[in-house]
Amino acid sequence: MPLLEIENLQVEIEGKKILNGLDLRVNAGEVHAIMGPNGSGKSTLAYVLAGRDDYTVTDGRVTCEGEDLLAMEPDERAAKGLFLAFQYPMEIPGVTAYTFLRTALNAQRKKRGQAELSTPEFMKRVREVAGQLEISQEMLRRAVNVGFSGGEKKRNEILQMALLEPRICVLDETDSGLDIDALRIVADGVNRLRSKDRAMIVITHYQRLLNYIVPDVVHVMTKGRIVRTGSKELAVELEASGYAQFQTELV
């Protein structure tokens, strides 16, 4: 059974159709890249998977290990193991990164019937991962993302992802706004999380990120559906030829 299966997904927002019969199967251990031009529905897909409620699913289904993902609240999806690394991570004034990480982790563990992590255990885990992502302890004592640079915010997303240990990671334009050094730190963080039990969906506009996070499968998305699927070479081909050919194909 695939870890994530999307069949004929149709989604609209305010009466405008964004996803138009999208199909996708992702197995544990695989990294899928979804590439496409602006407005093709990539971010909508990410939000719909995470459970944002301003989108209306008009048809189709999404299952996670056979369970109906669309019937779950966002927090239930998170506890089930779905993680969305946001394109624009939110600032949370008044809540330190430590408190937020701890609250989120314990909320998920509670829902899964696991005991809360002890403080020393939690601190050890945070320090280890934060060190790898070059996130200072000082940053963790500050309010989540408040006053952080774009790169710091993206690293913070990967820190959350690493600590929450999700089964399915959806990375929405994680490379946007990153310089080359930050890109490498973020990509290394993601690569460390690759495992046979975990699936990743990397949404990106550019091929650049895929030099660092090498995908098993590449999909091209335009106008709300996947129009082509191939190996990692497809990304290189796209970088050379652009998306125009796919957009005309559909007309």
Added chain:
Amino acid sequence: MNAEIKPIKTAAELKLAASFAAAKDTLPGGPLLSERRLRAFQQFEALGLPHRRIEQWKYTDLRTLMRDAAPLASVPSREAVASATSAGAIFASGGGARRLLFVDGAFASDRSDLGNLEPGLSIMAMGTALAESDSAVVAQCGDVVPTDDVAVALNTAFMGDGAVIRVADDAHIERPIHLVFAFTSKTAAAVFPRSLVVVGRGSRLTLLESFEGPDGVDYQVNSAIELVVGDKANVNHVKVGREGSHALHLSTVMARIGAGSRLQDVALTIGGAVVRNQLFVRFAGEDARLTANSATLIRQRQHVDTTLVIDHAVPGGFSRELNKAVLDDESCGVFQGKIIVAPGAQKTDGKMMSQALLLSERAEADHKPELEIFADDVQCGHGATAGALDQDLLFYVKARGLPQKEAEALLIAAFVGEAFEVIGQQDIKEALMAIAQGWLGARP
């Protein structure tokens, strides 16, 4: 021919007049104070209860909100005093403050902690000071920050008991003093606590105040504190309002702050049907600093008004005010903040911010910032916001695994917590946060 226009007196006004006539000869104090009480009551009678056409009370129409005046509370029974022993336990942890207990407005000396007073600290009951016509107390009464405010006038007319606290020069009183005002009566009654706190030059004091009482009883509290902060003194005042569901609570802090001094005032209100917290601060010496923060969390039909008058009478004053209101159901949060900069009060730096978080479409937030600036070399500003919880932010938090209610609680606590950030004592800050969390936990 001129006909004098006399408005019809309300039931509450008539009852207050009857109460005063009956009590004026038995209230504590000598002839000088009796005279002062009478003048204060006459001042009230001339104006009556303030209503929405009186600018300072525009959003808290006391004539409508105070339908009746409760009789003066009687001396509490032994049982009443015993029932109040756990009152004010919120600040009990972490070293423990020196507790002064007031039950139904009367000082309960045998339930208060008056042992081992630090050098330079003296404490006595206001009731005793007035009864003995303590000339220093009587002289300062109403003199710290003179005002014609009607709530203060009523307090002066009826004032009963309270605390008189004096800190000598250069005395650092590390242990906080906690004034615990517990209302225990099962029937409607009114109390008028009045306190005087004089902190000497270069001294330090942390004063905590908490008010609590039973739900369902129409009791009325009108409290006033006169606070003198000496030159270079450092004073923290924290007030917690947890009155019962039907209580009317008016309180006024009148503070005069000396040169180079620092006053930090933080108020948290979650209880009471109608509450008005007034803070009148007069900068009497140069280069003094004031921080005045307030947090309100209310629901159902609660009404809480925070009114500040910050009078920069001398140069070099610094003031920061932050008001945070969390308003659910049909509750109403009012913020009025006036910064006055007198002619010649140059280099004044005053900033004020009021923020309301509306958790319901029926809740109401009223903000009225006012600046009256008569000097030309000053920095003053104000801001106000009102809005609902940020849906994008809520989604982000939920996507990390927090259920809706917990996600909301996290964001609301963070919003309110900003008002407490200035507090240096960790245990006091945590006590306030715990009260806010308790309120959040009671959300359906």
